[in-house]
Amino acid sequence: MSLAPTWLSGDAWRRADSDVEGILSSDYYVDVARRSEAAHLDFVFRPDTLFLPPHMLESGPGFTSLDPTVLLAALARETTHVGLLSTVSTTFLPPYVVARQIQSLHWLSKGRAGWNIVTALDGNENFGLAEMPSAEERYERAAEFTELVRRLWQSYPADAIKADRASGVYADAGRVRPIEHVGKHLSVRGPLTLPDFGKARIPLIQAGASAAGRNFAASVADAVFASTPDKQAAIDLRRDLRGRAAGHGRKADDILLMPGLSLYLADSRAEARDLFAATHARADRARTLASIRAMIGLDLTDWPDDRRIAAKDLPLPPEAPRSRTRSELLRRAIIQGEPTVGELLRLPEVVASAHWQIVGTVEDAVAEIRDWTADGAIDGFIAVPGGSVTSMRMVLEKLVPALAGEGLFRQRYEAGTFIGHLKER
Ligand SMILES: Cc1cc2nc3c(=O)[nH]c(=O)nc-3n(C[C@H](O)[C@H](O)[C@H](O)COP(=O)(O)O)c2cc1C
Structure with missing residues (x-):
């Protein structure tokens, strides 16, 4: 479930019940996260940008947003099962900071943090870069960056900690090692200031689907967030990603395709179409x-x-x-x-967006999701509901239970960690 309030996009924020004033409060997101957890979703997901085009604000909140990892930290104690997926760019921030923030979220949520790896679209001038690096350079850096973050996460193993009161030994310090990385784009000594969580690793999600993006995703990602406006695009992409994963020595099932699914839901098709038209x-x-x-x-x-x-x-x-x-x-x-x-x-x-789009009733959505699943187009989807708060709640309170009723989704949580949810399928 998207935690970007996509259901306020276009003109939807102008509706009387939009609560658009609340989008910088934690209450707003706690509410959506708890509803998502009641529906047993794998995760809530915060996309992010690191730039703000002021003209967008004339007609809506645009890219107005809280920092995603800080926001998700506020949800950690208010939820117990749902995964918390943050978006952090590999183009702008130092890997040491990123490794530390995501690992901190993982501890605070008891194993529920995830990292959506993006190479970003814009914002270079906010980070002292005159030009946006080329796609090739961004993906080369992303690969080095991600490997570095994973090594930093392992640089302080959880089981190095002994906390042995009798002997006075806190940790086996010899097992906490610098990583001494000097690479083409980045240099980091390590180790990280906090241990890895130990019990469940942090899932990596990737968004970006050019050949370079797919190749990168296939080498590291547990799941891919993609835009697939039609079923064939999803089938092609899923097949391609699974093949590429095998090329990287992984199993095809190690990589899940979860396209964005924009849902404008209402009690009748006519009302749903009106909702879409009014929004745009x-x-x-x-x-x-x-x-x-x-x-x-x-x-x-x-x-x-x-x-x-x-x-x-x-x-x-x-x-x-x-x-x-x-x-x-x-x-x-x-x-x-x-x-x-x-x-x-x-x-x-x-x-709207380039996402898979369903404008209709809950029954329409169930039928289409069933069809895409049966044809091997998807492993899941990321809901980006549109149109209104009511449409968003229908996704969580009607659509997901209907999918669960058909055996297309879980009825209850089996696992308590993010990676646990992803692997339970
Ligand atoms: C479905 C999707 C979602 C994305 N979400 C974000 C995001 O939240 N923040 C961001 O900075 N970039 C985002 N990106 C941008 C990608 O990280 C990447 O920079 C961009 O798509 C260009 O790479 P590509 O040509 O491989 O797609 C997204 C891309 C896709 C396809």
């Missing part, structure tokens, strides 16, 4: 056109709404789009669907 009524045409141009290099400013766009209209993709994943998804939607400009501007990939 103000989508700014000029900004949407600019975003299409940035993603795929196609300028549609002078095109009439009823003109169709086909593969032959697509210029070569920009050499360094902000996200190759999003750029490829949009090109694919055009090549397969040949939409008119008007249709393109309403596509979920363009209007």
